[in-house]
Amino acid sequence: MNGTLARYTKKFLAITAAGLLAMSAQAADPIRIGSFLSVTGPASFLGDPELKTLEMYVEKINEEGGVLGRQLELIHYDDAGNASKARNFASRLIRSDRVDIIVGGSTTGATMAAVPLIEQAQIPFISLAGATVITTPVKKWVFKTPQSDRMAAERILTDMESRGLTKIGLISGTGGFGSSGREQTLAVAKEMGNIEVVADETYGGSDTDMTAQLTNIRGADGVQTILNFGFGQGPAIVTRNYAQLSIDLPFYQSHGVASDGFLELAGDSAEGLRLPASPLLVPASLPDSDPQKPIVEAYKSEYEARWNAKVSTFGAYAYDGLMLAVEAIEKAGTTDKAAVRDALENIQGHVGVTGTYNMSADDHNGLTADSFRILEVQNGSWKLVN
């Protein structure tokens, strides 16, 4: 009896082992793209469209024959917006999944937690988070697709300057996005020289009325225009209070609220305000000569058809990340990590949804402030100004 069992067990083990061998031989074939995203949790509005984008375009690329004749395999984890989880998953992607490249990191926190591991393991990494610190100073293996808030500040101040507005009243949220935007705005204004910030007010993330701050700004000496750097519902309340106080100075918001949801909240009050945004908000009004137009339109229609949900700027960061990775692997002709990294660093004129990427040894973002378009709210919808 025991002998039979032992024989069966041996046979079973042999078959399993053979199967495992066959599987690992197959698994060596696809190009493994690793990802950790904040699909759930407080940053799910970033991670959810990012994951959907990665999934659908990996599928699409595979249907079209893959990259270098090999299929892509997406291995992804949900860090739920938690930086220490992000670090653990990055470690798992590197050590046990042995991925060829990582495209992920929805938030700056998650990205920066994973960066030391990635630098040590020497694996190319394209981050989907915005902060300047990710690529300044340049880290050998780290790249990112979104513009930084500094570029948004540059874009806004340049537009103000071109309208002859040089005295700014600044109001910003005290959250991470708002306070970083405030610092960058002050820094850029100082650099440009002719722009002066004459009022500098803040509001808390859950404040429900910013009339007092706006009244203060309105009373500031010689103020010509007002800029709000913030995220969430705060900027919508600022916009409404602005209209209630009937302040008639030109009004700017940041890219943090460049979404249709903001227009819904702010309603008529948003009329006439300007902000820097991705061309994804206004694909139809881009001129035909714009090289980004076909890519933006295709991404928008494919995403909306597949997921039956509105496309978001954040999903576009993942689209650009994946396409940059694919181009780098194709250019390198191999998945050798150092070769792919070198290819990534040498990408020139890669037209994405967010902008046109020109990477270099000292710029691992590859975008300029011009990749932001200035939009104005007219009759309740976005209108491309320049």
Add this chain to the structure above:
Amino acid sequence: MAAARADPIMFSEFLQYLFTGITIGAIYALIALGFTLIYNASHVINFAQGEFLMIGGMATVSLTAMGVPMLLAIVLAVALAGLMGIALQRLAIAPAKDANVVTLIIITIGASIFIRGLAQLVWGKKYHVMPNFSGDEPIEVFGAVLNSQSLWVLGVGAVLVAVLVYFFTRTMTGKAILATSMNKDAARLVGIRTQMVLMLAFMVSALLGSIAGIVVAPITFTSYDIGIILGLKGFVAAAIGGLGSGVGAVVGGLALGVVEAMAAGYLSSDYKDAVAFSMILLVLFFMPRGLFGAKVVERV
């Protein structure tokens, strides 16, 4: 710089801060009244008070989005909140009736987290807009502007306070609630059904909270988590005024709102919340029972 400015401008600025402060203050006062009501009946501080506010606003928004006329939507939302108040008392507080007050307070914190989670599942995490009750055109007074909705907040607040005063001083049920708060055993001896009274207190407090939530929603927007910070500020207002005092709740709320707005205007918006919370420290340091708190006599 301020001295160089002409006087009329300074006055209109001051008026603007005052309007802002009174509007926010009226919101805090309404929430504080909800705390007061339940505290009076049971000595429990109901930390789910902010959630009643949220239910009122969110239910109204989602019902109007479904095509229900605004007025009916408001009535239904208030009724829903009333039911939630009863359910909270029946399902969470009543089963623990022998527990001490601290335990009951912790139960209300748990209930608030549960209600918020439920709201997040049903309504999602997005912020929602509710239109002003009567037009978006602001009202101008001496160079300062007032949102027309602020008048609604003040008006509804005043009516609710009047109704509550009448309820507690002139009706049998109101007196029964007061009697229960003063001495539960004695109240039971004279034939007051104290559990019933408690349920009633939770229901009225939920109605109050939801009405506050509905009138403020056009100003603050509404979302599943709007109750956290407004609830907290309402509690601060109630504590400043003296827990259990209706007048205290109103005065505390208005004072908190005005101090916040003045601090944001004349000091710095960064210190706005710090000033408000220092105020509670100061008041409680010199008047531990709050501005209008009842003197406590320890019974041995």
